[in-house]
Amino acid sequence: MPTDPSALPGRRALLRTGLATGAATATAGLAAPTPAAAASPVTGAGAPAPAPVPADRTVTLTGRLPTGAADFVHLPVEVPSGVREIAVSYSYDRPAVPAGTPGNSCDIGIFDERGTELGGRGFRGWSGGFRDSFALSAGAATPGYLPGPVNPGTWHVVLGPYQVAPQGLAYTVQVTFRFGRPGPAFTPHYPAERARGRGRAWYRGDCHLHTVHSDGRRLPEEVAAGARAAGLDFIVSTDHNTTSAHGVWGPLAGDDLLVITGEEVTTRNGHWLALGLDPGEFVDWRYRSRDGRFPRFARQVRRSGGLVVPAHPYCPYVACQWKFGYQDADAVEVWNGPWTYDDESAVDTWDAGLATALREGRDWLPALGNSDAHSAPQPIGSPHNVVLADDLSRPAVLDGLRAGRSWIAESAAVGLEFTATGHGRRAGIGERLTVPADAPVDVELTVSGVPGGTARLLTDEGQLHQETLPATGPATVRWRTTASLAAYVRAEVRRPRADGTPGKGNAMGPDLPWGPMAALTNPITLHVQQ
The missing domain is CATH 3.20.20.140 (Metal-dependent hydrolases)
Structure with a gap:
């Protein structure tokens, strides 16, 4: 079970970048690469020398999200031409909160120039709260992110503030553009x-x-x-x-x-x-x-x-x-x-x-x-x-x-077979057995790998048969019912309880009424022949 469940949208109309105290501000401007001078030198072969690759550029986005912020906050970033790789890092504050009050937790991902439409094609990756940085290019990407073209246009870094402290959540996102040829595509x-x-x-x-x-x-x-x-x-x-x-x-x-x-x-x-x-x-x-x-x-x-x-x-x-x-x-x-x-x-x-x-x-x-x-x-x-x-x-x-x-x-290590037989017919797990209403139906459960465990047979009426399994070897449990008495029958096999005793239904106390599950079947459904 993840300890940081991903943050997700719901009140999408409430916040986008630039709203209220969650405004994103660019603290380092970014322009397209400067064109090469008209009079460029030539090589010995008479071909123009390649234009110099621009240095890395970084844009920083900051803001504060209030308690009650949208599930999903889009921070637009303009990606210029000539970018070979985008690298993103982020951080947010974690102020002290009163006991029992959630503190700040914020996830992150990114969508490309194709947009953030729900179910659209712009998705390029998500790492939840598991990473504080990632990068992607045509040929490689941080796990969780999709390699592919870094096309110019408006991309969106996506924040998921799934828990916000009473003081709000102040964030800083740095987006670095690395220029150059894209290199071979990922296969x-x-x-x-x-x-x-x-x-x-x-x-x-x-x-x-x-x-x-x-x-x-x-x-x-x-x-x-x-x-x-x-x-x-x-x-x-x-x-x-x-x-x-x-x-x-x-x-x-x-x-x-x-x-x-x-x-x-x-x-x-x-x-x-x-x-x-x-x-x-x-x-x-x-x-x-x-x-x-x-x-x-x-x-x-x-x-x-x-x-x-x-x-x-x-x-x-x-x-x-x-x-x-x-x-x-x-x-x-x-x-x-x-x-x-x-x-x-x-x-x-x-x-x-x-x-x-x-x-x-x-x-x-x-x-x-x-x-x-x-x-x-x-x-x-x-x-x-x-x-x-x-x-x-x-x-x-x-x-x-x-x-x-x-x-x-x-x-x-656990083995199991489970069948129901009646009126010359036989059904297994997930199957349907149709018999006359009062025709005997013989249920058989064979278990291995659960020494000293408890086998339970349950119907729509509840548990109708329980049997303790032997300490060694496989065991077969048999029970009889009818389609008029049971709409289905399913099996559970439980380990012995922590104290070594078989489980008993309706028990109260600090422990589970039954030992932990070792095997559980889907039902065999029983139907009355019309």
Whole structure:
């Protein structure tokens, strides 16, 4: 979980550069490079000597943002011709504040001459509050930023003051222009859409991971190595509010590891995962729930064949809790990193939604679990998704997740099989079993890798069966129900509690009523044959 959630817009009409106490002032002017003199010397070959390269020039922007400043503040900067590289650094004050009062926190990014229109083409990078400087040119850029042409025109440095102290936030932004020939363009190396795979099989993958391209400290090659060490078949690249990592994953993927491109879209009203974007495709984050813009960007992701997944919906950090509702979601992340009360709340909300969706005859939301790993010692792949897919490819993995043919594992050491059989028919995780109302339905759960744990079978009525797993070896739990009694059945496998005892429902006290989750399945839905 990021400790500095990205700052995002909402009151865009309130502040732009030059308003009230947030006025930006240029303390070092910048002019276009001076033309060469008409009578220039010539070389021995008779050709004119090249014009001298102008020295670096810096413009400094300063201002103060009041409490209640806009989510997103654009600082215009005029970029002249002949610039080969733009380098930006910034700082802001951090005055002391009373206990319980947020202090100053401000993020940064940049848009080029194509503009700052929501969902437009001008985006060139974002580092949130993770860096205090960055640079970009045709051939290279600081992680989080996109290499490309440095064209003349009005660019915008973008500030995201997501917390402002009562005294306001005084900022200083320095923009340095380095002149010269642009040099060779950057060539992205996107990952392949397919790895070797095993045909239709269960594949393990972590769909929420960060690198140095946002607020992580692992290099992409370290993430790829960690995924292989964790026994994963695929990962999804989901750096905050940028696609800059997409172009470096190609050499790091391989026959044994599928890398899918994505983004964690970090808004002021919650974070969501855009899984399975076309490589290089950017999803804007500059809106709040009240703006009504989220459905537009959810549609954008689906046009790429991707999935819209609210992330850690009960995270207590500022701007992290999910406020957009679930009508535009394709799945929901109910387990994020080490198991906590936040995850308990997410699972409870998701479970309640299952019964509602089935009652109303609409699709239910599949559950996902991901590590959200940023840096060591946070383990990659704990937890991760185990998905039944027709192949190890981007479309097949996304189809399996979209259909809910998946379960969540604490690690690759945990194994699970879950089926329901009745009236000569059989269904697995994420599938539908249609039987006569009173026909017996036999539910079977086989678990390995959770010694002494607790297996729970839950329906729309709640937990209806609990069993303690043996201390060694795999174990199979069996239970019988009917479609008239259960609209769905799902399984949870819990570790023993910290005190070594199995969990008990409805317990009160300082500890969780159950031990931490080791495995969680999507439901098998039961339907009465008409």
